[in-house]
Amino acid sequence: MTKIAVLMKQVPATSTLGLDPVTGNLIRTSDTLINPPDERALSMALSISGSEISVFTMGPSQASDLLRTAACYPVHHLYHLCDSAFAGSDTYATAVILTAALRQFGPFDLILCGNRAVDGETGQVGPEISSLLDLPFLPYAVSLSIQGGTVQACTQNSHEEAVFTCGMPCVVSVSMGAPALRPPSILGMRRAKNAVIETVSAERLSFGQNGRDLSPTRVIRTRPMESTGRKRERITDPDEAILRLTALLEKEASHA
């Protein structure tokens, strides 16, 4: 039995959200979705036979929606790390809190997470957890298999494809190159209604600090992005368009 933890995050569905001008923290809208690479991490966990899957998320009360969705699939435990003491955490504090939960409810053979969240886009929490747990980390996995106590992962980043093997336990980040999660079945949706979501407080984790104080970084101000400063010339005549493009591409070809 492989014990797998999947770390998932609820992210805003649109990119029209902002930051609180006073605290510098994220203003969350009600419109949310599961961070797409995290969904693929869950899909990867489900593809491993003979496993016991625990899903973790950290966030405000509405983040339990994510666990309700995860409950549509054959997962065994759903943990919602939800406490006002967790608010305002940067990536380091988030990693410390998630690590405490992984210790509390583990140990796990395999920890899967998405390679980055589409809102914060840092991709730091997974590698930080691997350091805090002193585990090897395999980044950008697109597929994974387990044989004996060994994980084999095919990975792809922007400049190479590679195959890595590593003993368990280890942490693996899953990229958008991995297979998508199939839609939930009717049976699964029915099961999700009765699923038990365990809310995990700071006290439960013996976490006596608060996320904001534990965070080494401070967002001190935000400002809207300046205009991209592009020329914004417009052409509607196809003949002129073809002339411009051919000239440009022929020039490139002669350089190459």
Place this chain on the structure above:
Amino acid sequence: MRSIMIVSPPYASAGEDTLGFIHFAKALYGQDTCCSVLIFGSLSNGQVSLLSMHGADRIFHVTPQISVLSDGAAAKTAVRILREYPQETVLFPATDELRVLAPQIAALLGTGLTADCSTLALEQDLLLQTRPAFGGSLMASILCPEHLPQMATVHPGTFLPKESDPARPAASVLTFAPAAESRVLCINRTAFTLAEDISRAETVLCGGMGLTAEDFRMLEEICSATGASLGATRAAVNNSLAPYRCQIGQTGVSIRAKTYIAFGVSGAVQHLAGIGNCGTVIAINPDASAPFRDHCDLYLQMPAQPLLEALHRQLC
């Protein structure tokens, strides 16, 4: 004396990013700052003198080489070096490997880290780290006020090398053995060709959902005929029109092509987040109000398909 360390990408020990970061570090903290470079890759005498001429004062070379940087040994080695030679600031070009290694190091040190900064400056003598947030719609400025070192990964290509000074004294080279055994084994590794690695491509032709599978095939042929690289939007990749390595934007690759041409791409903010460092941006889309219209140098307001056919006829 102030001290700053640059971590070099393993495949380019004295590459443009490393050299450019050294110049930037000296400009930011002053020429008398001690600038060290941490190298996990191979290191030749030529590279040592190149790094020295561009301003490196000290080189930390980890040897024998750690083949998989993310396995924990590289982070522990970096921490051992940082304990022996404390630094005020540590900077990393935000390549795929270093974006994983940097947080591993930061977590071991319990210090802060800002990902993928686009500018760095000093404010009250602290490192002011500015990065795009929320799909590039906001810029957030971040400080790490109470912990050292201050750490940031910075978008590759942000700092370019300036003129070198052949008269500079040679940097001292200190070698370190890995601080731990490797736990990850690499069985196979295939580097993408220059055309396949769109993060380094000079010309990128990108297809979106305005194109069919047949159009994508034509676009690919135009790419091979002209030496351009094929890019795609997330939706196009999700619909199997192109492989994932071609995906540009927030959940894909950031590119810095001199010329970027988008065929049938609307220009959603998540996509635009990946092309901010491109030179000339051209978008072809029949929609008069697609978001791309305000974020390109040239907007060809017309269907992409006939244009693609004409280009294919002329170039292939």
